[in-house]
Amino acid sequence: MNYRRISLFACAWLMLFLTSCKKGVQPLDNVLKGELSVKVNPYDKSPLTAEVSLISDKKGTTSYTVLGSIPVSHNFSTSAYNHNIPIVGLYPDTENKVSIEYKVSETEIYVDTLIITTDPLPEFIPDIEVVKADRSRMEDGFHLVEQLIANNGKFLTFTLMYDDNGDIRWMMDMSSFGQITYTSYRLKNGNWLYLSWIDMYEVNDLGKVVSKEQMWNYAGDHDLMELENGNILMGGSKKDAFIVRPQGRFNSRFDFVVEWDRRQNKGVKEWDLRKVLDVDRTVYPADYSLDFNSDWYHINSVDVDEKDGSLLISGRNQGVLKVDANNNLKYILAPHKGWNRAGFDGNGMDLKPYLLTAVDAQGNAYPSSVQQGTSGVDDFEWPTGQHSATFLDNGNILLFDNGLM
Numbered sequence: 166m167n168y169r170r171i172s173l174f175a176c177a178w179l180m181l182f183l184t185s186c187k188k189g190v191q192p193l194d195n196v197l198k199g200e201l202s203v204k205v206n207p208y209d210k211s212p213l214t215a216e217v218s219l220i221s222d223k224k225g226t227t228s229y230t231v232l233g234s235i236p237v238s239h240n241f242s243t244s245a246y247n248h249n250i251p252i253v254g255l256y257p258d259t260e261n262k263v264s265i266e267y268k269v270s271e272t273e274i275y276v277d278t279l280i281i282t283t284d285p286l287p288e289f290i291p292d293i294e295v296v297k298a299d300r301s302r303m304e305d306g307f308h309l310v311e312q313l314i315a316n317n318g319k320f321l322t323f324t325l326m327y328d329d330n331g332d333i334r335w336m337m338d339m340s341s342f343g344q345i346t347y348t349s350y351r352l353k354n355g356n357w358l359y360l361s362w363i364d365m366y367e368v369n370d371l372g373k374v375v376s377k378e379q380m381w382n383y384a385g386d387h388d389l390m391e392l393e394n395g396n397i398l399m400g401g402s403k404k405d406a407f408i409v410r411p412q413g414r415f416n417s418r419f420d421f422v423v424e425w426d427r428r429q430n431k432g433v434k435e436w437d438l439r440k441v442l443d444v445d446r447t448v449y450p451a452d453y454s455l456d457f458n459s460d461w462y463h464i465n466s467v468d469v470d471e472k473d474g475s476l477l478i479s480g481r482n483q484g485v486l487k488v489d490a491n492n493n494l495k496y497i498l499a500p501h502k503g504w505n506r507a508g509f510d511g512n513g514m515d516l517k518p519y520l521l522t523a524v525d526a527q528g529n530a531y532p533s534s535v536q537q538g539t540s541g542v543d544d545f546e547w548p549t550g551q552h553s554a555t556f557l558d559n560g561n562i563l564l565f566d567n568g569l570m
Contacts, residue, residue, distance in 0.1 A: 193277035210372025258285040293331040360385035400464035500538020
């Protein structure tokens with residue numbers, strides 16, 4: 166049994182506190198038909214969650230609070246007789262105190278406090294130390310981290326959320342899929358969307374796979390987002406795409422952006438990055454062990470400007486570019502070294518006019534060696550191997566620079 170109930174009398178002070186001394190508070194048992202049930206990690210993917218199921222004689226709404234140094238509470242507005250309450254935010258390896266409230270009316274409320282026991286997390290999940298937390302510059306809520314564990318040449322995905330104290334309060338274990346599942350993205354309906362090449366999984370907080378869709382003609386990679394129209398924008402690959410380099414012809418990958426309509430289960434728009442970039446450009450040494458022929462660009466993030474539909478796209482092996490909604494190139498943010506002509510075979514437009522010029526705080530251009538990316542200065546160097554390029558509300562761009570060069 167992974168839960169138990171605290172005596173009503175032993176916890177009278179606690180329930181009075183939780184319910185703000187509301188009139189008409191009664192034990193939860195008084196409104197139940199039969200026993201409530203608790204299942205920890207109900208779908209074997211989310212070990213810091215539980216599902217509390219109960220049936221009542223009276224129609225009502227439910228809410229819960231996971232007690233602790235940073236409590237987690239949620240109210241459910243649906244009024245019904247039968248309830249399956251998803252409990253999120255449990256502490257690992259802990260006897261968690263969870264308050265359950267059943268509300269029939271403002272003057273008729275039933276409460277109980279459960280002890281829900283969780284197991285320790287796997288040893289490879291890190292302990293998190295919060296070095297600094299400036300809450301004046303932080304949004305409310307938990308912090309999302311995607312952890313990949315190497316396993317015999319494949320990566321297994323574990324998505325974590327930790328609180329401001331560094332305590333892990335939620336984890337999604339996607340290792341059962343046997344390979345990497347990209348980018349845990351929170352949908353508008355509260356579920357999560359994961360990509361595993363041609364497969365797209367929608368998963369709820371408890372780890373239940375709500376739907377599985379299989380894409381044809383495309384494969385997703387690294388990054389995705391939900392558009393206002395409900396479609397999914399993602400970086401990825403297109404079946405049978407290829408490039409022609411001096412070394413020969415190569416099937417290419419990770420060089421498309423796709424808008425995927427989940428209702429019709431098909432791609433409705435694509436941005437072919439071969440048309441606006443130099444597929445022959447190679448800037449990293451061969452001993453980086455990267456496949457620069459097929460994986461010449463390696464898209465790793467995409468963001469959209471809702472004002473005009475333009476895209477900001479990051480490719481680990483080349484740089485950052487902006488294109489409009491019709492795939493017209495606006496600019497390239499990257500070292501100037503090695504850029505020539507666009508096109509899958511290198512016979513497209515000249516790309517040099519699209520290269521941004523790096524300037525100092527006074528607007529003066531840096532020397533040629535800085536523009537080329539062969540040297541840097543104290544206050545500037547080009548991002549290389551970057552990820553997560555994002556439009557900011559103030560018009561600037563935020564990205565993570567891996568600094569590979």
